[in-house]
Amino acid sequence: MKGLRLTIVIFTALFVIVIASFTIGLVYIINEGQQVVITQFGKPVGNPITSAGLHFKQPLIQEAHYFEKRLLDWDGDPNQIPTKDKKYIWVDTTARWKIIDALKFLQSVGNEMSAQGRLDDIINSATRDVVTSHLLVEAVRDSNRILESKPDGEDVIVTEEALERIDVGRKMLEGGILEKAKVLAPQYGIDIVDVRIKRINYVEDVRNKVYDRMIAERKRAAEKYRSEGQGKSAEIEGQVAKELKAITSEAYRQAQIITGKADAEAIGVYAAAYSQNPDFYSFMKTLETYKYTIDGKSTVILTTDSDYYKYLKSLEVVK
């Protein structure tokens, strides 16, 4: 019983000591991602402490100020900025920054809220400088690939100004803003790591003009397709007429040749036969014609000298 009581007492004592240490400020904890500046009676003492874990300081008279060690983000309000070619656009940038010198940070801005204010000024003015000295195309596009790419079989519906060749693109603009902004940051113990253009949008009335332009472009393309359709269809119609003509006239030509040849051949055959005895032929042919020409409507007048009726006169043959 006495032993148990002793351990309980020791445990409790330890516990009380630990709690007391924290309360009076002998001991403090730094989490990963945090850094601390120690001040004594309001004045900073020593360098910032950046390693995580359990640390010691002088109790009561020294105070630990905590700052972020991690990468922080800054997201400003969108700004209305005119480009070099007088196009008004909303530019929304976002940046990444770090507290690299917590001591300087504490002495200059003191806390994050006021640091954000400084960053607003620095980054917004850098953005404005860069955007106003560049064309809209340079802020929107990143490369010239849109000029090189050939759409497959489609016709390109692109505005003239968009087709301009650029030397500086979006990424380079971001780099330019970062460069300008970076310079002013170290005095606050800050490092601006990255500045990016999050959004670029047209101002309201410019947007409507762009819509109108898009509509006009599309309407024009639609017209083009329709007239192409009509043109091609007329072309085909013409081809039909042409081919039709060719086919029928060719057929006629060949038919004529065939019949012509046949007629000639027939004439030859007849001639070959009839020319062997023209007199006999004319005799036969005449007899044949009698068969066709003397019919129920004809009147025949013959003399008694005719070979047929001569016997009516006498039996003897008259020579």
Added chain:
Amino acid sequence: MDLENVPSPAEIIDVGKKKIMDFSKWIPVAIVVLLILSGLRSLIYSIGPDEVGVIQRFGKFIGLSSPGLHAKIPFGIDKVTPIKVEKVFKEEYGFKTVEPGIKTRYSSGNYKDESLMLTGDLNILDVRWIVQFKIKDPVKLLFATRRPEDNIHDISEVVMRRLVGDYSVDEVLTTKREEIDDLAQQEIQRILDSYNVGVHIVTVKLLDVNPPEKVKPAFNEVNEAKQEKEKMINQAWEAYNKVIPKAKGTAEKTIRESEGYATDKINRAKGESARFLATLEEYKKAPEITKKRLYLETMMQVLPNAKAKYIIDSQQKTILPLLDINKQGGQE
């Protein structure tokens, strides 16, 4: 009333004091028990099967913990943060899914600020896309950046808008969507890695891409016009296919007919010539007789058909003394 056994106030206080003294023996024990109980609660922790635990001692990172039940130093000395490393997170841009399921409902709210963006040909498109990611480095996730989710969100927008700003309207609407998906995934990954966010971008995918409302009808008109063009051309070819083969057929027929005529004509000529020559042969054998015979046969065949026959004496100089032997019934 029995006044002898009533305890005096001093006696009551004494009894009370004694009772408290007895009770106070138990106070340290009670404190220890309470401490042990609270300690137990912060002594054990569990990590789920799809998680990893990040362990900090006095704030300092000391290691990772695998799934299961584990012990740690209690009273706030050890801190364990479970991180889901298997889960695929999804971020939506330009829209919001209100109710997922078989018939997913989307918010019709105003995400136009997020979805409207400029294309490379300085036009405007309404772009909706998603980004899916997994946590690949829980330590970096917790300690390198303060708000990893904001980083992911901002950089996704930065990259997508930059890419769309390099392509034309038609490319983003149709042909280059996959290319943009791939490039976006690579670029977002690259930038987030440079920030040490500790996530792995699994996919970036363009969903609905549309021209803005006001412009949509004009875009539709282009598609319709394209179809109209196709239709017109098809109809023309149809007409062609109706007429030309038929004409070819007719042409063939004409030629065949002429060939038929030719054969007929020649055969007839040959036939008649042959007949003539045969008759000629006969004639040559007995000319006078044959000639007379043919003549008389013809007359015999022909004269009866004639309506009127007049036989006039060869000496006759005029026609008037005419013997009409054909008149019927003696009519004059």
